[in-house]
Amino acid sequence: RRDQARFVVDGMTAANDLGLTTAVPARIEVLVDARLKPIKLGAQQIHFKLAAPSRLYWAGRPAMRIVQALHWLQDVLSNPEERDRISRQLRRLLDDPEHGAALQDDLRDGFSALPIWMQDFLREIISPAPGGDAA
Numbered sequence: 001r002r003d004q005a006r007f008v009v010d011g012m013t014a015a016n017d018l019g020l021t022t023a024v025p026a027r028i029e030v031l032v033d034a035r036l037k038p039i040k041l042g043a044q045q046i047h048f049k050l051a052a053p054s055r056l057y058w059a060g061r062p063a064m065r066i067v068q069a070l071h072w073l074q075d076v077l078s079n080p081e082e083r084d085r086i087s088r089q090l091r092r093l094l095d096d097p098e099h100g101a102a103l104q105d106d107l108r109d110g111f112s113a114l115p116i117w118m119q120d121f122l123r124e125i126i127s128p129a130p131g132g133d134a135a
Helices: 013-019 064-072 079-096 100-109 116-123
Strands: 007-009 030-034 037-042 044-050
Touching: 007 013, 007 064, 013 064, 064 100, 064 116, 079 100, 079 116
Parallel strands: 030 044
Antiparallel strands: 007 030, 037 044
16 A cells, blocks of 8 residues: 555455355465565465556456456356356345445446456346446
């Protein structure tokens, strides 16, 4: 924060945080727009990887973890069973009474910044905005 650096967590960490995978990252990587030295927290070390500004569009936004997780899960989504499982889990997150509305609104607001394949996947999941059509 001191350096005003924007950051997003890597896809595997995001997918694990959201319960979309049981894979646990051996190395925590954070994509940033500044050169930062690794930070050691106990036995774990956080590595910072310089990323293009376009990769950091979702930095600091409510849906950041969902977008990063889906980027990492892109290949898995071609399997119909996995696609259904991930879709059900995301529906649960987006229907959450406490955070679901903010996540859905954020995804709708940034929908055009998502890759086409992710737009197609999320269009099936995101509820229509009140008084409007689905994204």
